[in-house]
Amino acid sequence: MTLLPVVVAITGASGAPYAVRLLEQLLVAAQPVQLILSAHGLRLLQTETNITSVNSLRDAVGASRWDALVTAFDDNDRGAAPASGSARNRGMVICPCSMGTLSAISQGTSRSLVERAADVALKERRKLILVPRETPYSAVHLENMLRVTRAGAIVMPASPGFYHRPTTIAEMVDFVVARVLDHLNIEHMLGRRWGTDEE
Numbered sequence: 001m002t003l004l005p006v007v008v009a010i011t012g013a014s015g016a017p018y019a020v021r022l023l024e025q026l027l028v029a030a031q032p033v034q035l036i037l038s039a040h041g042l043r044l045l046q047t048e049t050n051i052t053s054v055n056s057l058r059d060a061v062g063a064s065r066w067d068a069l070v071t072a073f074d075d076n077d078r079g080a081a082p083a084s085g086s087a088r089n090r091g092m093v094i095c096p097c098s099m100g101t102l103s104a105i106s107q108g109t110s111r112s113l114v115e116r117a118a119d120v121a122l123k124e125r126r127k128l129i130l131v132p133r134e135t136p137y138s139a140v141h142l143e144n145m146l147r148v149t150r151a152g153a154i155v156m157p158a159s160p161g162f163y164h165r166p167t168t169i170a171e172m173v174d175f176v177v178a179r180v181l182d183h184l185n186i187e188h189m190l191g192r193r194w195g196t197d198e199e
């Protein structure tokens with residue numbers, strides 16, 4: 001049985017390492033991915049990780065797995081598969097999710113494939129996980145988060161915990177990525193779970 005894809009979008013909020021690690025772990029789990037990289041998302045990757053193109057992102061997460069599992073779409077192509085409710089998928093993650101993207105989703109004013117795909121996820125009652133990375137939040141941000149939560153989305157700020165005593169940035173990144181994978185019901189080995197020896 002062929003697995004349905006997960007739609008992954010990368011937008012321009014700070015937090016590129018979360019996006020790269022999430023994409024890598026989805027491919028390790030042999031999960032098909034429909035990737036949408038906004039122009040601001042690409043600039044973010046360049047700024048924070050020195051990934052300068054879709055091809056260098058492919059190399060960073062593993063070219064052979066990418067070739068087998070990833071379909072990349074242009075953010076300007078609102079006729080692509082993720083823009084239609086009739087094209088089935090397993091849900092969508094926007095990681096990181098900019099406040100502008102959050103605002104558009106909360107208002108239903110899709111101007112790009114990322115925003116349209118999120119709109120489709122809500123209307124089709126599919127899982128939509130938004131990973132904002134912003135601080136502090138304004139009242140507008142909080143109201144938009146409440147609005148999308150009431151519409152069915154999961155707002156999961158990139159807020160790593162410290163009870164597992166992280167000693168590296170990579171461990172802090174993995175904490176957030178593990179929570180996203182848990183909500184997608186995708187098995188992973190990213191750290192020990194609280195109160196158990198289970199990885």
